[in-house]
Ligand SMILES: Nc1ncnc2c1ncn2[C@@H]1O[C@H](COP(=O)(O)OP(=O)(O)OP(=O)(O)O)[C@@H](O)[C@H]1O
């Protein structure tokens with residue numbers, strides 16, 4: 001457990017020093033103790049401690065100097081000052097200078113234990129955040145797909161492998177999982193990277209407009225067509241065309257698109273001559289394409305042309321370890337965009353983010369962080385800055401308000417009480433919901449003294 005905390009204790013009173021050293025060693029920390037402030041400065045020069053506990057009033061080099069040195073040499077660590085009644089004011093000063101906490105003499109050992117544990121917790125959190133930030137920096141390529149999930153890493157690898165081949169790619173996954181991001185990723189890893197990447201949402205236009213967008217028209221093709229217009233397929237030549245919400249394409253359009261893919265040429269509306277095009281298609285949908293094919297809404301031959309390679313992106317709820325990473329990535333982004341200095345997410349807020357299901361996936365997470373940065377007044381996103389439906393999750397966490405984790409019996413008691421309430425006191429119904437017989441329920445009610453409620 002030694003790496004759980006390196007602690008430096010500085011106190012010129014020998015008995016107090018030994019006391020502190022003893023109690024902290026017993027906690028399993030690696031403790032260095034010294035009676036001299038000057039010696040403490042020398043130690044801080046040579047090595048980093050996680051927490052420094054220092055008496056304030058000492059001969060020659062005092063606690064304030066130790067504090068100052070520590071903030072300079074290892075800003076990650078935390079300092080707890082110990083002070084007698086006479087120096088209470090300087091303790092307040094010390095807090096202003098960045099001390100984590102002050103303990104008044106005579107100190108209680110359990111207070112020392114608690115404060116040191118909290119200081120260590122904060123140090124650990126700072127380091128974790130730092131690591132996350134570094135990880136994020138490393139991930140910053142052209143298109144930033146942030147993930148540490150193994151399945152996602154395999155998808156990225158697959159995307160990099162197919163990128164240079166010109167195969168059409170079909171990207172599937174729930175809304176907000178990053179389908180468009182993957183499409184860009186494929187583009188930027190292909191030989192077409194210097195060519196255009198164009199995106200079209202097939203659901204955003206009616207058939208006529210979509211046709212005009214994709215295929216363009218010749219002058220006079222219809223009333224109002226005053227000049228020639230290149231379609232997106234033509235414009236994307238040499239690059240990638242991203243066809244979003246592909247299932248929204250009408251059967252007639254599907255036929256036209258199929259022809260473009262097969263013949264590698266496009267005919268403008270009203271045109272007579274087919275134009276050669278060199279386009280890689282990446283299509284995406286959050287619908288079940290198999291279903292659409294069964295019902296006849298989507299052409300099977302087009303499906304096979306588009307789905308040469310399938311990338312299916314898992315929902316965020318299936319890769320929860322990405323939540324902190326993505327949160328900090330977007331935190332940094334929005335903080336910079338809004339010109340604010342929000343750098344952290346409190347442990348409580350992070351705990352809520354981690355249990356939330358994110359039906360809107362990464363986009364929802366991004367929006368939550370954006371809102372958090374916007375309304376946060378300090379440097380940290382707290383639970384108060386999260387949307388209501390997320391905060392309500394707090395009620396569902398097992399930890400009690402006082403921080404205590406309940407025993408199985410306590411939990412069972414609470415649960416039975418809740419089910420009874422939900423069943424309006426109807427014990428037969430409650431037993432049914434609980435999946436036990438009435439006699440067992442009755443016994444439990446008696447045991448937990450819940451009968452009268
Ligand atoms: N792994 C990721 N790393 C960083 N940002 C991501 C990641 N995945 C998604 N995002 C961000 O989440 C948002 C939604 O992503 P994107 O638009 O690619 O999703 P989508 O699957 O196309 O969603 P929809 O189906 O709603 O169109 C974007 O702002 C995107 O930058």
Ligand SMILES: [Mg+2]
Pocket residue numbers: 179180244
């Ligand atoms: Mg999209």
